Amino acid sequence: MIEVKGVSKSYGAHEVLRQVSLEVEPGQVVAIIGPSGSGKSTFLRMLNGLEGFNGGSIRIDGHDLSVPRELQQVRRQVGMVFQQFNLFPHLTVGRNVTIAQRLVLKESKAAAEKRARRLLDRVELSEKWGSYPSQLSGGQQQRVAIARALAMEPKVMLFDEATSALDPELVGEVLDVMRSLASEGMTMLVVTHEMGFARNVADRVLFMDGGRIVADGPPGRLLDNPEDERLIQFLRRIGNHERSDPTPVSGAQPA
């Protein structure tokens, strides 16, 4: 589904990603953890062309990201959820979820609204159809943002710290939606500080540091028996402790 080969990225002389390679199978849920500034956001944003890359290649569902014409194809198939939600503030919830269907997918109004209502129902916000983003809580806004991305019927969903801007008591409702998506077989790349999510929902955890993927493996091995010294230190710093609670809704944030 996702095939990244030897991709690098620099801002001037500052090398942000160094020779990153990664393959993700359809339906896989990959949690990406790592210290701030390690290149997690940059890596995720590259996967839908929000950032360019220097060298290497990226293919998503067979489409080559370095070909401008394929880039639009890729963006349709890759949904992105941002830390700051990034809903369109001047549009109602309903319009936020229908607009790309109408403009990009050329859906009829009726079809777009039908799908939007189904998705809003799914994130339990159907009664907010006519509200504006500013009238919603952060958790509600993020759920609308997820519905908006899903409306494009993507094959891959990218989450960049989707719960980091939320008040602790609102984190759970967003994680619940992400968890249910994962259980339905959506391919997901999730940059997160929620170790509970990484441990219990992800099939695989990547640890990034200094622009490289330093460790890559199933959560049990990576989080409970880490071998890499930097990973051990990182986990210690963010206070990773044994937790097998299946619905961890703690909003514990790393320092």
Place this chain on the structure above:
Amino acid sequence: MAFHWTAIPRFIPQLLAGAQLTLLITLAAMALGIAIGAAMAAGRVSRFRVLRLLAGLYVEFIRNTPALLQIFILFFGMPSLGLRMSAVTAGSIALGLNASAYLAEIFRAGLNGVPAGSREAAIALSFSRLHMLAYVTTPLAMRAAWPAFCNLVISILLASSLLSAISVYELTGITNDISTKTFLTFEVYSIAALFYVALNIAVSLLLALTGRLLFPPQSR
């Protein structure tokens, strides 16, 4: 010194006609100003250096010369280039050019006020450039620019009184005329001032109402 307020009512129709022309000139100047101002704002954020430079020069030149002089150039200067216009036309165009420089700055500030996140979301949803401009950038920039835009409309309405200097019978021009013919100087100018206040209140209310319709407070 005695005032003759009772003599005023028979001039009201003339003053109303003047007020109407004032509104028309303001409207024409704003229309021209919006068209040129939008183009200049686009020039100022263009990726081409030459366009940025030219638009910048235009804006700075206009903002650093008196509006009255601009009116004189259009009305007295253009005929020597073979372009003859009525005073109302020349004056409205001059005022429109004047407004365009300020509007260019207002629009540019509006563009800077578009949240980067909204633009990224549109890209991630694979909007085309045109769709992004029409559905995201423009409405959000307009929303950000609206208060400054409303202020400018009032400024231009007031500045339209400068057209009296080239004998346009807008509100100030007609007042001058009545004043010199009747010597009711204080009375007619006071009434004209009230007319301006009333015009500005009406225009402000209309703009505020429009703003509420276009940009409901909850959509911020």
